[in-house]
Amino acid sequence: MSVTALVMAGGKGTRMKTREEKPLLKVGGKPMIEHVLNALKGAKKVEEIIVAVSEHTSKTTTIAKRFSVKVLKTPGKDFVSDLQYAIKTLKLNTVLTISADLPLVTSEIIDEVIERYERCGKPALTVAVPMVTRQRLGLSSDYAFELKGRSLVPAGINVIDGERIDEGELEEETFVTDRKELAVNVNTHKDLKTAEHLFKRVSL
Numbered sequence: 001m002s003v004t005a006l007v008m009a010g011g012k013g014t015r016m017k018t019r020e021e022k023p024l025l026k027v028g029g030k031p032m033i034e035h036v037l038n039a040l041k042g043a044k045k046v047e048e049i050i051v052a053v054s055e056h057t058s059k060t061t062t063i064a065k066r067f068s069v070k071v072l073k074t075p076g077k078d079f080v081s082d083l084q085y086a087i088k089t090l091k092l093n094t095v096l097t098i099s100a101d102l103p104l105v106t107s108e109i110i111d112e113v114i115e116r117y118e119r120c121g122k123p124a125l126t127v128a129v130p131m132v133t134r135q136r137l138g139l140s141s142d143y144a145f146e147l148k149g150r151s152l153v154p155a156g157i158n159v160i161d162g163e164r165i166d167e168g169e170l171e172e173e174t175f176v177t178d179r180k181e182l183a184v185n186v187n188t189h190k191d192l193k194t195a196e197h198l199f200k201r202v203s204l
Contacts, residue, residue, distance in 0.1 A: 002047045003159075004092050005040045008083060009033055009064070010054030010076050011101035015053035017194035023060045025192060029197040032103040032186060033060060037067050042107030042187035045114040046096065052086045060100070084165055092162040092163055099156035103195050104202070110157075116175045117159040125159040128152040135180045137194055142187075147174055155182040 009023045018025070019189050023033035039108045040049050051064040054076025072090065074082035083097055096114060096115070098105070117125040131144050131151040141153045151176070164170055 001045070001118055002052060002091075003044075003045055003094050003096050004048045004162075005046045005051065006083070006086055006092070006095050006097045007033065007036055007051045007064075007100050008097060009051050009060050009078060010074050011079060021057045021060050021132075023057060023188070024063065025101075026158060027185065027186075027192070027195045032108055032195075033063060033100040033123060034067075034116050035103040035149060036098060036100055036105060037069065039105045039107050039110055040098070041067075043110040043114075044107075045111050050086065050090065051091075051100075052082055054082065061171045085162075085173075086163040087165050092188055095160050095162045096158065097158045099185060101155050101186040102182065102184075103186065104180060104184055104198060105157075109179060109181060111167065113157055113175060114142050114159060116173070119150070119159065120173035122171050122173045123164050123167075124170040126156040126172055127155040129155050129183045130142075130178055133180070133183045136199075137180065137183060139145040139183070139194060150176070152176060153183075154185075156185045157182070181184070196198040 024031040040046050049069040051069055051071045052074050054074050055062045056076050072086055074085050090175055142154050144151050186192050186195055
């Protein structure tokens with residue numbers, strides 16, 4: 001299966017309340033998007049990497065181009081609209097979408113997600129983390145959903161059959177994982193501090 005990774009890096013990041021573009025906030029001395037791109041480059045099951053940017057992330061555009069990946073400027077309206085725009089414009093098939101604010105993600109995790117998608121037989125897969133996993137890290141969440149009696153939080157990684165993007169709500173598999181690396185989706189300063197703390201522990 002040929003998989004294209006689509007890094008979503010065009011958001012305003014308003015919750016961070018910082019002048020710096022969110023993908024460029026540093027963890028372990030490097031911009032978050034750099035960690036994501038390195039993980040994707042090391043993933044065995046990712047064939048191509050595309051970074052979706054917007055007018056809100058001009059500096060991120062410059063950084064992304066240094067990694068020899070394709071960069072696409074989207075309207076910057078919102079996450080879902082930009083994702084759909086990228087898939088339709090580039091006529092993508094199997095797409096792994098990933099937020100640029102997952103600095104702890106690894107190549108191993110990305111391959112694990114794609115393998116789960118290949119096995120599930122459904123046109124879409126969403127990755128979620130139990131709310132309790134985030135709570136153990138001292139983190140809260142603005143959004144959660146219930147599945148089989150468990151409160152789950154989207155991790156910021158999905159896989160979709162791009163050829164079916166216009167079909168509306170697709171049947172999907174939910175891949176639930178308690179990996180701390182996916183529990184820290186950086187949207188607030190507290191998330192950023194937690195990511196930095198965990199990064200240092202892993203690096204020791």
